[in-house]
Amino acid sequence: MNLILKSNGKSFVKKANFYYFRISHLSYEETFRLLFIVLASILSFFVFDALRFRQYLIMTDIPAISYSSFSIMLLGLIIVHYSKWAVNYLFRDFVYRTISSQYSGEFRDIRVKKILKWLFDGVYYSTTSILCWYFFHEEPWYPNGLGGTNYTGIWQDFPNMVNNKWVIPFYMIQTANHLYALIHLAIKRKEVETKYWEYMLHHTLATCLLIFSSLYNQFRFGIVVLGIHDIADIILSLSRAQHDLKSIKSLMYMQYVLLLCTWIYTRVIIFPQIILEAILNYSDYPEAAWGNRYLIVQMCILFGMHIYWTYFMMQVGINVFKKGKKYEEINTYDNKEILKQERN
Numbered sequence: 001m002n003l004i005l006k007s008n009g010k011s012f013v014k015k016a017n018f019y020y021f022r023i024s025h026l027s028y029e030e031t032f033r034l035l036f037i038v039l040a041s042i043l044s045f046f047v048f049d050a051l052r053f054r055q056y057l058i059m060t061d062i063p064a065i066s067y068s069s070f071s072i073m074l075l076g077l078i079i080v081h082y083s084k085w086a087v088n089y090l091f092r093d094f095v096y097r098t099i100s101s102q103y104s105g106e107f108r109d110i111r112v113k114k115i116l117k118w119l120f121d122g123v124y125y126s127t128t129s130i131l132c133w134y135f136f137h138e139e140p141w142y143p144n145g146l147g148g149t150n151y152t153g154i155w156q157d158f159p160n161m162v163n164n165k166w167v168i169p170f171y172m173i174q175t176a177n178h179l180y181a182l183i184h185l186a187i188k189r190k191e192v193e194t195k196y197w198e199y200m201l202h203h204t205l206a207t208c209l210l211i212f213s214s215l216y217n218q219f220r221f222g223i224v225v226l227g228i229h230d231i232a233d234i235i236l237s238l239s240r241a242q243h244d245l246k247s248i249k250s251l252m253y254m255q256y257v258l259l260l261c262t263w264i265y266t267r268v269i270i271f272p273q274i275i276l277e278a279i280l281n282y283s284d285y286p287e288a289a290w291g292n293r294y295l296i297v298q299m300c301i302l303f304g305m306h307i308y309w310t311y312f313m314m315q316v317g318i319n320v321f322k323k324g325k326k327y328e329e330i331n332t333y334d335n336k337e338i339l340k341q342e343r344n
Contacts, residue, residue, distance in 0.1 A: 032197040050215035063161040076176025121237035135166040141220040175210040216291040267306040
């Protein structure tokens with residue numbers, strides 16, 4: 001009997017060591033793929049829980065988002081699609097002429113598409129950041145750190161609907177943009193995107209966070225998260241595009257410093273403060289317990305991705321100010337196509 005127990009114990013330890021070694025040596029993409037599988041595996045449970053909570057709101061006469069409101073997402077998808085088409089139509093020839101000569105052949109075509117996407121993102125996030133502040137800066141749940149004027153707490157008046165006519169249109173169009181990015185990645189970019197699972201996890205997180213938070217009447221969280229992300233994305237998107245379009249060295253330095261300050265302030269300082277407040281001042285509403293926890297977990301995963309991206313951003317900064325670095329060595333995060341081209 002003891003021999004059997006010892007044998008089983010050794011077998012268990014051996015398996016544990018194997019899985020520990022395997023997990024500890026996962027690449028970034030393998031890690032993101034694993035996280036995506038975990039997220040997708042628990043998704044179905046929260047679909048039913050969100051629908052159950054929405055039904056509870058209706059039964060207790062608490063206003064809830066109507067299913068017809070989700071039709072605004074269809075309008076949002078149309079707006080996003082044709083806005084992207086307009087940017088491509090207006091700027092494709094300019095980008096193709098101006099893009100760095102480091103790119104050639106199919107890699108040039110892939111990079112042109114990425115730059116056009118970054119240009120669209122810069123315009124889109126500039127618009128949404130201005131609208132977000134204009135519509136919501138006086139709300140009691142809009143943080144002072146983002147320009148709010150009457151902040152009292154993120155759980156303010158939960159689970160009641162936010163009494164602001166712009167909440168649902170703004171929310172649904174923003175959700176449509178993330179849903180569009182998710183669909184486009186899955187259908188159009190799977191074979192060419194070198195960071196496929198990283199972006200798949202991010203777009204899925206963003207889309208699920210927005211859809212589920214709307215069903216749980218958690219518009220406050222969603223809008224604050226959107227406001228935090230969109231501000232830094234303006235500078236990030238435009239600086240990535242400008243870097244490839246025969247960038248001016250001094251402008252690149254200024255862009256990087258501005259981006260790093262904005263990024264750290266919004267995503268590494270403000271964002272975790274919102275998560276911490278959500279946990280410490282958790283509104284103990286039994287019917288929404290699972291939904292609120294799921295929201296907090298999603299935001300924690302997003303924060304982990306922020307730290308990951310901050311690491312690469314710091315690497316880019318070191319390379320920006322280091323003399324003698326080749327063009328493709330400055331931003332290794334975005335320049336995998338060039339490095340792949342050189343290896344071939």
